[in-house]
Amino acid sequence: MLKTRVTELFGIEHPVIQGGMIWTSGWKLAVAVARAGGLGLIGAGSMTPELLEEHLTKARSAAPDAPWGVNLPIFYDHAETMIDVMLRHGVRIVFTSGGTPRRFTARLKAAGCVVTHVCSTPTMARKCEEAGVDAVVVEGFEAGGHNGREELTTMVLVPQAVDRCGIPVIAAGGIHDGRSMAAAFALGAEGVQVGTRFAATAEASCHPAFKRAIVEAPDTATMLILRKLIPVRVIMNDWAVDMARAESDGASREELLERLGVKRSRRGMFEGDLAQGELEIGQAAGAITDLPPAGDVLSRMVLECEAVLARLGVMAQP
Amino acid sequence: MLKTRVTELFGIEHPVIQGGMIWTSGWKLAVAVARAGGLGLIGAGSMTPELLEEHLTKARSAAPDAPWGVNLPIFYDHAETMIDVMLRHGVRIVFTSGGTPRRFTARLKAAGCVVTHVCSTPTMARKCEEAGVDAVVVEGFEAGGHNGREELTTMVLVPQAVDRCGIPVIAAGGIHDGRSMAAAFALGAEGVQVGTRFAATAEASCHPAFKRAIVEAPDTATMLILRKLIPVRVIMNDWAVDMARAESDGASREELLERLGVKRSRRGMFEGDLAQGELEIGQAAGAITDLPPAGDVLSRMVLECEAVLARLGVMAQP
Numbered sequence: 019m020l021k022t023r024v025t026e027l028f029g030i031e032h033p034v035i036q037g038g039m040i041w042t043s044g045w046k047l048a049v050a051v052a053r054a055g056g057l058g059l060i061g062a063g064s065m066t067p068e069l070l071e072e073h074l075t076k077a078r079s080a081a082p083d084a085p086w087g088v089n090l091p092i093f094y095d096h097a098e099t100m101i102d103v104m105l106r107h108g109v110r111i112v113f114t115s116g117g118t119p120r121r122f123t124a125r126l127k128a129a130g131c132v133v134t135h136v137c138s139t140p141t142m143a144r145k146c147e148e149a150g151v152d153a154v155v156v157e158g159f160e161a162g163g164h165n166g167r168e169e170l171t172t173m174v175l176v177p178q179a180v181d182r183c184g185i186p187v188i189a190a191g192g193i194h195d196g197r198s199m200a201a202a203f204a205l206g207a208e209g210v211q212v213g214t215r216f217a218a219t220a221e222a223s224c225h226p227a228f229k230r231a232i233v234e235a236p237d238t239a240t241m242l243i244l245r246k247l248i249p250v251r252v253i254m255n256d257w258a259v260d261m262a263r264a265e266s267d268g269a270s271r272e273e274l275l276e277r278l279g280v281k282r283s284r285r286g287m288f289e290g291d292l293a294q295g296e297l298e299i300g301q302a303a304g305a306i307t308d309l310p311p312a313g314d315v316l317s318r319m320v321l322e323c324e325a326v327l328a329r330l331g332v333m334a335q336p
Numbered sequence: 337m338l339k340t341r342v343t344e345l346f347g348i349e350h351p352v353i354q355g356g357m358i359w360t361s362g363w364k365l366a367v368a369v370a371r372a373g374g375l376g377l378i379g380a381g382s383m384t385p386e387l388l389e390e391h392l393t394k395a396r397s398a399a400p401d402a403p404w405g406v407n408l409p410i411f412y413d414h415a416e417t418m419i420d421v422m423l424r425h426g427v428r429i430v431f432t433s434g435g436t437p438r439r440f441t442a443r444l445k446a447a448g449c450v451v452t453h454v455c456s457t458p459t460m461a462r463k464c465e466e467a468g469v470d471a472v473v474v475e476g477f478e479a480g481g482h483n484g485r486e487e488l489t490t491m492v493l494v495p496q497a498v499d500r501c502g503i504p505v506i507a508a509g510g511i512h513d514g515r516s517m518a519a520a521f522a523l524g525a526e527g528v529q530v531g532t533r534f535a536a537t538a539e540a541s542c543h544p545a546f547k548r549a550i551v552e553a554p555d556t557a558t559m560l561i562l563r564k565l566i567p568v569r570v571i572m573n574d575w576a577v578d579m580a581r582a583e584s585d586g587a588s589r590e591e592l593l594e595r596l597g598v599k600r601s602r603r604g605m606f607e608g609d610l611a612q613g614e615l616e617i618g619q620a621a622g623a624i625t626d627l628p629p630a631g632d633v634l635s636r637m638v639l640e641c642e643a644v645l646a647r648l649g650v651m652a653q654p
Contacts, residue, residue, distance in 0.1 A: 019654055140555045140622070159477060160489040168556040171478040171489040173510030173519065174619040178555055181623075192491035201491065201519035203651065204644055237458045237496055238486040246584065266564065268586015301492040304458070305499075324652050326522055331649015333521065334642050336337055 023186040024209030030085045031055030032320045037213035038089020040064035041287035044223040045077035052084035054313035059089045067103050074107040087111025105129050119149035138166025140178035147183050158191025162300035165249045180206035194302035196322020214300035219312040225290030237304035253297040341504040342527030348403045349373030350638045355531035356407020358382035359605035362541040363395035370402035372631035377407045385417050392425040405429025437467035456484025458496035476509025480618035483567045498524035512620035514640020532618035537630040543608030555622035571615040
């Protein structure tokens with residue numbers, strides 16, 4: 019029912035995109051969302067080329083014609099190899115994030131892909147359009163995981179991006195129910211990208227203990243840390259509190275990198291170490307109280323959004 | 337046209353409240369907003385009791401029957417004296433902020449005031465209701481000036497506060513045009529509190545150079561600083577960059593207080609020192625491009641909001 023340029027662009031029923039999330043959005047989640055009428059994204063950020071290949075093969079076999087794609091952070095060294103894999107497997111919907119959209123957009127477009135870049139300021143949104151992408155995701159400060167240094171929130175980011183762009187703008191950060199989805203449309207977005215809410219679903223590949231932590235998170239559970247490295251929003255567990263204290267005490271980048279260590283996010287999100295792992299999630303975690311199938315999340319978001327839009331329409335009547 | 341419990345509660349035509357802003361919202365701005373059909377608030381945070389008395393006398397004389405009130409940060413020592421002044425002058429609409437709503441709500445209610453408290457988390461919103469206030473403002477991270485430590489944005493704050501409160505919720509932080517106003521209604525708010533947009537108006541009492549700085553601010557002009565003292569959102573001028581660097585280098589509270597000095601906000605907002613003054617403003621500054629009369633700001637916000645609500649209503653039609 020909610021038709022926008024975003025539903026047209028991706029050939030989807032509802033203007034809802036499940037955001038790519040490391041350790042969390044594998045082929046199962048992407049396929050579940052795609053089958054329910056949204057756009058599912060395999061989050062390739064935590065994958066090797068071999069693992070991505072496996073997920074692409076499984077997604078293709080499970081849902082050959084459903085609308086799913088891949089989100090790829092392009093600041094990694096192996097980004098080029100990952101794109102080779104994606105194109106070899108016939109991926110035609112690609113969301114790039116991190117780095118500059120000028121790096122791969124032309125190649126992806128030439129290969130027939132619909133290309134969307136994720137960014138965090140209105141000025142960058144305009145640059146994405148100039149780089150030739152088909153749509154842009156603007157992601158606010160409330161979003162989980164890696165986050166823009168500018169700290170602009172969804173409320174101020176979306177309308178300014180809409181004013182500067184001719185291409186469709188997709189709102190991300192804090193969108194977790196039908197109300198926030200309707201709010202994104204009020205701001206001028208033509209679609210929403212939803213991460214956190216889809217992490218707490220049956221099909222998400224993250225550890226069950228992490229999913230429970232999302233459900234149990236109070237309203238103020240997350241904070242943005244690691245501003246001196248790459249800012250990231252996480253649940254404030256023992257590890258994160260230690261990191262925040264070190265930052266506040268003036269720790270250098272090198273000290274912070276040492277404290278961060280390696281495989282911290284795998285330890286938290288995939289292995290379920292709730293005390294010492296990195297638990298990337300958005301502020302919306304505070305509003306999440308259940309672990310339904312992803313298709314249910316999508317259908318109730320859309321139904322609630324439609325009801326909110328109808329209520330707002332009545333409010334405008336004299 | 338947009339009638340909610342907030343318009344009823346304050347006896348206003350439009351559900352728009354002009355936020356109390358130090359050095360910026362004196363009697364002229366409050367009266368201009370009140371005459372245009374919104375709720376105007378005299379920002380008492382930067383006033384002595386004597387100066388507040390002067391503003392109350394002038395507002396009463398200029399607009400004896402218009403809906404205006406006072407915003408009072410209640411963490412200052414002289415808060416009690418300020419309330420004495422307000423009650424003596426017959427103020428009947430009071431917004432308190434900072435500190436606990438338990439401190440003054442009973443006294444203000446007993447004196448016949450409509451009382452609203454400003455807070456920054458859903459849990460605190462619930463506590464405001466329990467303290468007996470008539471309405472609650474929840475203010476997101478994008479807002480200018482003093483800001484909650486929890487860093488929740490308007491998009492996630494409002495719907496969770498609405499879910500926990502029976503009293504009307506007023507959204508603040510990032511609301512600057514008809515789109516963001518409509519978004520607040522989508523989230524379940526029944527009114528909006530608008531600061532930054534009203535700072536850039538003819539009637540605001542802040543320095544003209546500060547107003548020009550708001551108009552010229554790019555989309556990423558502000559940041560939240562002073563997390564170790566009281567977090568505050570400001571334009572990143574020379575002084576603020578120095579403070580942020582000191583914080584990042586691990587400066588103690590004492591060192592930061594010394595760097596802050598006294599009268600920093602007066603120097604910036606009232607005296608117009610754009611390099612070394614504290615320039616408190618919200619992220620929405622990036623979206624502001626003119627300095628109209630406050631009444632024009634209000635009427636175009638409301639008109640745009642109504643148009644957006646009508647557009648959303650059409651979107652929901654099958």
